[in-house]
Amino acid sequence: MIVATGVHKRYGTLDVLKGIDLTVQRGEVTCLIGPSGSGKSTFLRCVNRLERIQGGRLAVDGELMGYKTKRGRLHELREDEIAAQRAQIGMVFQHFHLFAHMTALENVVEAPLRVRKVKREDAVAQGTALLARVGLEDKLDAYPSQLSGGQQQRVAIARALAMEPKLMLFDEPTSALDPETVGEVLDVIRDLAADGMTMLVVTHEMGFAREVADTVVFMDEGRVIESGPPDELLERPAHPRTREFLARVL
Amino acid sequence: MQPIDAVPVRRPGRWIAALAVALLAAAVVRSVATNPRFQWDVVGEMLFSDRILHGLVLTLELTVIAMVAGVALGILVAVARMSPNKLLAGAGAFYVWLFRGTPVLVQLLFWNFIAALYPTIELGPIHADANTLITPFMASLLGLALNQAAYMAEIVRAGILSVPEGQAEAASALGLSRAQTLRRIVLPQAMRVIVPPTGNETISMLKTTSLVSVIASSDLLYSAQLIYSQSFQQIPLLIVVCIWYLAITTLLSLGQSMLERRYGRGVARARRETKPMRLPNLAVAR
Ligand SMILES: Nc1ncnc2c1ncn2[C@@H]1O[C@H](COP(=O)(O)OP(=O)(O)OP(=O)(O)O)[C@@H](O)[C@H]1O
Numbered sequence A: 001m002i003v004a005t006g007v008h009k010r011y012g013t014l015d016v017l018k019g020i021d022l023t024v025q026r027g028e029v030t031c032l033i034g035p036s037g038s039g040k041s042t043f044l045r046c047v048n049r050l051e052r053i054q055g056g057r058l059a060v061d062g063e064l065m066g067y068k069t070k071r072g073r074l075h076e077l078r079e080d081e082i083a084a085q086r087a088q089i090g091m092v093f094q095h096f097h098l099f100a101h102m103t104a105l106e107n108v109v110e111a112p113l114r115v116r117k118v119k120r121e122d123a124v125a126q127g128t129a130l131l132a133r134v135g136l137e138d139k140l141d142a143y144p145s146q147l148s149g150g151q152q153q154r155v156a157i158a159r160a161l162a163m164e165p166k167l168m169l170f171d172e173p174t175s176a177l178d179p180e181t182v183g184e185v186l187d188v189i190r191d192l193a194a195d196g197m198t199m200l201v202v203t204h205e206m207g208f209a210r211e212v213a214d215t216v217v218f219m220d221e222g223r224v225i226e227s228g229p230p231d232e233l234l235e236r237p238a239h240p241r242t243r244e245f246l247a248r249v250l
Numbered sequence B: 001m002q003p004i005d006a007v008p009v010r011r012p013g014r015w016i017a018a019l020a021v022a023l024l025a026a027a028v029v030r031s032v033a034t035n036p037r038f039q040w041d042v043v044g045e046m047l048f049s050d051r052i053l054h055g056l057v058l059t060l061e062l063t064v065i066a067m068v069a070g071v072a073l074g075i076l077v078a079v080a081r082m083s084p085n086k087l088l089a090g091a092g093a094f095y096v097w098l099f100r101g102t103p104v105l106v107q108l109l110f111w112n113f114i115a116a117l118y119p120t121i122e123l124g125p126i127h128a129d130a131n132t133l134i135t136p137f138m139a140s141l142l143g144l145a146l147n148q149a150a151y152m153a154e155i156v157r158a159g160i161l162s163v164p165e166g167q168a169e170a171a172s173a174l175g176l177s178r179a180q181t182l183r184r185i186v187l188p189q190a191m192r193v194i195v196p197p198t199g200n201e202t203i204s205m206l207k208t209t210s211l212v213s214v215i216a217s218s219d220l221l222y223s224a225q226l227i228y229s230q231s232f233q234q235i236p237l238l239i240v241v242c243i244w245y246l247a248i249t250t251l252l253s254l255g256q257s258m259l260e261r262r263y264g265r266g267v268a269r270a271r272r273e274t275k276p277m278r279l280p281n282l283a284v285a286r
């Protein structure tokens, strides 16, 4: 579903991603772990082209993100073509970023109405069902400021799912939450995994990674250090940097 | 429960100040009511006279059209200023610099004399004599609206900058276009910051329209001036003008607080029941 080869990303003179090779299989959950500043969020944002890359290739579902190839040359996509690519990839942020002037339901139906041009009654029916699925059927008309962090994050997940994405990206979805609400959000993600959703999850929740991930990828200083099934990578890391990191967080 | 039956703190300073204000107010009211040169009978007679009402209508038209055009153009200028395209951004900045940097009175005079610069105006198929196209009313509108757009651009820009970046980012991640993101997500939230100063700008615009009397646009003030140039009843007519300006500004202030409540939706819910701020009671700290 995601194929990244040699992805480079620079901010000014700062090399943040120094050649990322990473593959995410359809229907699999991949957890991305690594120390702060290692480039996890940056990579995630490159996947849906919130950031452009300076080198390498990044394809989602066989399509290069942000470019098309014509007669052997890369051509940049127009803004609306990039928007169409993004619309198929759901993203959930650490700080939710719910639209503050809209109710939970309005947040969820906005993109289906404007981007997929779904009829209002269909969008509302779908949005109501999605909010019920994340356990918020009684909060349809609540504004984000009236919801707890865990509830806001569940609305954010429903909002992303409303676009019927083929891939979901999560950037530390539980890092901004109170410990007692972390569980409710992880439950929703676990549920999605069971449904076969392809997901790339940046997380510090090692227990969650071990339980849900098919593959865990360890990143440090803009490189993938190693990757593998969770019980292997988390129990018997091959690389000393991985061992050092795990010793600190576990 | 034991009732609290305490002697309140005495505040002689406040009493003396209140007394002084009351005395002063009484003196002013007495003088205003008894000085025959105010000619209150003329005020009453002229308040609803045809020429004054016509002037009032023109003043209101100028205010509304100049404000609407100023806001629309201001949004465009603000968006241009914030564009990643350097040329657009520079053009926006130049616009604000030019129209904010010169007095609106001078700009009004300029538009009034535009025929000296361009005797005929050609816009594609439209071909017109500048003197017939740029009437005093058109010159007034151009001067007021273009100047207002420069101020509105700054207000809109501040509003857009007040919306956290994550909002636009979440919208793009969902596949909304830049135009949709601006219209549906960013601007509605920027309104909370844009509306209060725009209300002030509208009130200010209502009064600024009186400047058009210098280019013989028959607004409220100019109509009054025309009347008193014949009847020599300057004071009562200026009072008539003030009464109308006060009445309209009062209405506008009411409208403004209603709009502010509407655009506070979702954010700052607790602030809906704000009370007007009072100076802190210094005595409490003792
Ligand atoms: N917009 C930006 N401009 C300049 N530098 C940036 C920008 N965004 C991120 N960086 C830098 O890129 C590096 C990687 O940041 P990134 O947010 O991807 O790390 P991360 O692995 O997600 O860390 P964390 O666990 O703290 O979220 C950091 O050194 C950061 O300072």
Ligand SMILES: [Mg+2]
Pocket (backbone or CB within 6 Å): A040, A041, A042, A171, A172
């Ligand atoms: Mg991060």
